[in-house]
Amino acid sequence: MLVGGGGRPARAVGAGAAGGRPLIITEDPLLLDDLLRLCAAAGAEPHVRHSVPEQSGTGGAGGAEEVRGGVGWESAPLVLVGDDAARRVRGAPRRDGVFLVGRELDDPLVWQRAVEIGAEEVLRLPDAESRLVDRIADVVEGAGKPALAVGVIGGSGGAGASTLACALAIRAARAGERTILIDGDPLGGGMDVLLGGEGAEGRRWPDFAGSRGRVGAGALEESLPELHALRVLSWDRGERVVVPPAAMRSVLAAARRRGGVVVVDLPRRVDEAVAEVLAQLDLVLMVVPGELRSVAAAGRVAAGVRMVARDVRVVVRGRCPGGLDAETVAGLLGVPLAGEVPVELGLPGRVAEGEPPGAQRRGALARFCDGFWQRALGAAPGVPA
Numbered sequence: 001m002l003v004g005g006g007g008r009p010a011r012a013v014g015a016g017a018a019g020g021r022p023l024i025i026t027e028d029p030l031l032l033d034d035l036l037r038l039c040a041a042a043g044a045e046p047h048v049r050h051s052v053p054e055q056s057g058t059g060g061a062g063g064a065e066e067v068r069g070g071v072g073w074e075s076a077p078l079v080l081v082g083d084d085a086a087r088r089v090r091g092a093p094r095r096d097g098v099f100l101v102g103r104e105l106d107d108p109l110v111w112q113r114a115v116e117i118g119a120e121e122v123l124r125l126p127d128a129e130s131r132l133v134d135r136i137a138d139v140v141e142g143a144g145k146p147a148l149a150v151g152v153i154g155g156s157g158g159a160g161a162s163t164l165a166c167a168l169a170i171r172a173a174r175a176g177e178r179t180i181l182i183d184g185d186p187l188g189g190g191m192d193v194l195l196g197g198e199g200a201e202g203r204r205w206p207d208f209a210g211s212r213g214r215v216g217a218g219a220l221e222e223s224l225p226e227l228h229a230l231r232v233l234s235w236d237r238g239e240r241v242v243v244p245p246a247a248m249r250s251v252l253a254a255a256r257r258r259g260g261v262v263v264v265d266l267p268r269r270v271d272e273a274v275a276e277v278l279a280q281l282d283l284v285l286m287v288v289p290g291e292l293r294s295v296a297a298a299g300r301v302a303a304g305v306r307m308v309a310r311d312v313r314v315v316v317r318g319r320c321p322g323g324l325d326a327e328t329v330a331g332l333l334g335v336p337l338a339g340e341v342p343v344e345l346g347l348p349g350r351v352a353e354g355e356p357p358g359a360q361r362r363g364a365l366a367r368f369c370d371g372f373w374q375r376a377l378g379a380a381p382g383v384p385a
Contacts, residue, residue, distance in 0.1 A: 020140055022046045023053075023073070025089060026082025031103055034125050035080055042136035043216055047076070051085065052092045077139045080132075086113040094118040101125065101132070134214055141217050146256045147180070148376060151281040153266040153305060155288035155298025155333075160317050163351075163365070164287055164341065165265040166194050167358025171369035173230040177377070178260030180221065182252065183234040184277055185267035186241035192225060192234040196354040200225035204236040211247040215254035228356055242273075249276040256280065261373075270304040278308040283376070285338055287315050290323040295332050302333055313338035315368075341368045 024035050024046045032048065039046045052073045073079065073092050081089050083102030100110070100119040103126075114122045123132055150168065154161035162185070169181035183191035186205070192198045202225030208215070224231040233251070235241070255262045264277055266284070278284065284305055288298045298314070306312050314335045316326040330337035342364040351357060358366045 020044070020077060022078040022080060022136055022139055023076035024048045024080045024082075025051065025085045026080075026101075028082050028084045031082045031084070031101065031125075034103065035082075035101065038129060038133050039136055042133045042140055042214075043219075044136050044140045046080075051088045078136065081117060081119065083107075083110060083113070086117055089117045092117065096120065099123055099132070099135070101128075130213065137214055137216065141257060145259055147178075147258060147260050147262045149252070149256055149262040149264065149281045149283075150376070151184075151264040151266045151278065151284040151309070153284060153286050153301065154268055155286045155301050155314070156294040157268075157297075159287040159289055159294065159298075160341075161287045162188055162191065162194060162265050163347075163357045164285065164315065164317075164369075165263050166191060166356055167365045168369050168372070169230050169261070169263040170228055170356055170358035171366055172261040172263070172373055173228060175370070175373060177373075178258060179230040180224070180255045180258070180260075180262050181230055181232045182255065182262060182264045183232070184248075184264050184274065186235050186243075187267065188265065190234045190237075191265055192227065192232050194351065195227045195232060195356050197225055197227040197232065198237075200227060200232075202226070202232075204234055205243050206236055206238060206240045208233075208247050208251050209240065209243050211250045213250065215250045217254045217257040220251065220254045221258055228359075245273045245276045248273045249280070252277055252280050261377075268301050270308065275308045278305060281309060282311065284309045284312045285315050286312060286333075286335065287317055287341075288329055288333070290316050290318060290325065290329055290340075292324065295324065295329055299333055302335055306335075312336075316340045318343040339368055339372065341365060 022039065022044055024032065026032050026035070027050050036046065074095055077097060079098045080101050081098060083100060086100060095118065098117060098119045099121050100114045100117065101123045102110070103124070110122060152161045152165035152168065165181065169179050173179040181191055183205070190198060192200065203223045221231050224233050252262070264281065266277065267274060270278070286298060286302060286305065288294055302312060312335055314330050314333055315338050316329045318341070326337055326340040344364045347357065347365065350360070358369055360366055
């Protein structure tokens with residue numbers, strides 16, 4: 001399991017910072033072992049007390065310990081109270097983020113004790129371990145606003161979906177957004193290649209194939225290659241082309257927790273792993289050339305995507321001589337129109353020379369992407385039509 005810290009727009013909190021360290025109150029050695037193990041899994045270094053620590057300036061051992069870098073009852077971001085300690089905590093001030101935790105919580109009075117200490121939840125281990133790790137990790141990472149996640153898929157072969165996905169990521173990064181570009185198509189040739197970074201150091205999809213449960217958002221971001229001011233999760237040049245659905249779900253969830261923007265280049269097929277991705281996306285842009293054969297193919301792609309994705313819109317790429325206009329394409333597909341991207345002359349040659357799509361600020365592709373992000377990032381919640 002990867003663990004890490006940081007987040008936007010919330011203030012980044014590391015495991016070593018006093019503000020990001022949970023407080024454990026218990027004298028039960030077995031329960032303490034469990035809680036320390038779960039904190040380690042979440043990347044947190046907790047403070048441990050037998051009772052409510054005194055606040056700074058009140059004198060006594062508790063106050064001195066807090067001055068030296070500890071945390072008090074009110075300053076800790078999260079408080080885990082062992083069931084054995086509930087009675088000793090009863091007089092503490094009411095606050096958010098208190099959990100009553102135990103291994104044997106069949107006592108009918110446990111709920112009364114939870115109410116007496118103002119606990120948000122009663123958590124029984126081992127059943128609630130996953131839930132507790134998530135809450136602890138939120139404290140470590142800083143649980144801010146999740147990223148706006150946008151998928152790009154081709155309605156037909158050669159539609160230019162990867163080019164648009166790359167350009168969207170480039171423009172978001174140049175606008176100052178924390179950006180992660182995820183290559184969801186193992187047979188697409190590699191987004192790192194399109195960005196000219198196939199030799200860049202960092203982890204690729206096969207490294208995450210065994211991921212289960214929660215993946216640390218900060219550690220994920222830091223482990224990926226950084227190209228053109230954005231992070232890229234792509235495929236290596238090996239033979240592995242399958243990542244289990246659970247790993248897809250965990251990795252994308254971690255990417256979203258970092259905030260900013262996540263752009264996913266999607267394959268045209270919708271299998272179980274792709275469905276996991278689609279379910280987490282805020283918006284899917286389907287790229288369709290303005291000609292009838294491409295529209296016919298896109299209709300089949302759209303039918304599969306719309307079974308899972310919450311919001312699908314069409315981007316019409318150029319117009320062939322005698323072809324269809326953007327409104328007609330959207331009407332035939334029964335999908336809202338996100339816009340039209342004119343063909344950008346000279347783009348293939350510039351990409352071949354190492355310049356990524358969207359790098360030309362005044363190019364048609366960059367103008368489309370800039371306009372899209374201005375509308376999308378200015379909307380809350382969701383993305384405007």
